[in-house]
Amino acid sequence: MKQDMVLRTADHGDIDRLNILIRRSGIELSRGFYTPEQARVLVKYIFGVDTALIDDQTYYLVEYRDEIVACGGWSKRATLYGGDQAKSGEDPLLDPATQPARIRAFFVAPDWARRGLGMRLMEKCEKAARDAGFSRMELGSTLPGVPLYRAAGFEVIEEFSIVLPGDVRVPLMRMAKRLDAV
Numbered sequence: 001m002k003q004d005m006v007l008r009t010a011d012h013g014d015i016d017r018l019n020i021l022i023r024r025s026g027i028e029l030s031r032g033f034y035t036p037e038q039a040r041v042l043v044k045y046i047f048g049v050d051t052a053l054i055d056d057q058t059y060y061l062v063e064y065r066d067e068i069v070a071c072g073g074w075s076k077r078a079t080l081y082g083g084d085q086a087k088s089g090e091d092p093l094l095d096p097a098t099q100p101a102r103i104r105a106f107f108v109a110p111d112w113a114r115r116g117l118g119m120r121l122m123e124k125c126e127k128a129a130r131d132a133g134f135s136r137m138e139l140g141s142t143l144p145g146v147p148l149y150r151a152a153g154f155e156v157i158e159e160f161s162i163v164l165p166g167d168v169r170v171p172l173m174r175m176a177k178r179l180d181a182v
Contacts, residue, residue: 048083
């Protein structure tokens with residue numbers, strides 16, 4: 001099976017398929033962590049492709065026999081989380097000497113969850129961020145992502161909630177880690 005797996009940089013031609021995976025993952029893998037209403041508003045207002053990551057060539061996907069089964073990336077920009085629909089205003093570049101890179105938009109097809117794909121993407125992101133001069137990383141995680149990020153060495157530095165349309169409150173975690181020198 002591994003020989004049929006391809007990890008590659010996402011491009012604009014992948015956006016529609018990525019958004020389908022993101023919606024499905026966001027709904028199905030939120031069960032047990034969020035209410036159906038919380039998952040619905042996350043998928044509608046927050047989850048989705050951030051095309052800046054594709055433009056920056058820092059968003060990756062894993063394909064199995066031409067099906068996208070996982071995606072995730074890192075960013076050298078200030079936005080902590082959210083797809084294009086969640087953005088407003090500028091998204092300035094970060095200074096690797098003083099600011100942490102971001103881990104962004106990790107999603108796995110529900111039938112591929114807990115098979116190491118998230119960790120494979122994480123390793124790719126961490127290496128690329130290190131190569132770009134970053135020594136720290138931060139992320140904004142939904143509750144279903146916390147186990148992966150903890151396993152990758154991230155620690156919770158802040159618990160917070162966002163309020164989405166319909167007055168739906170959604171708890172999130174801000175997490176961080178230092179990148180080991182290689």
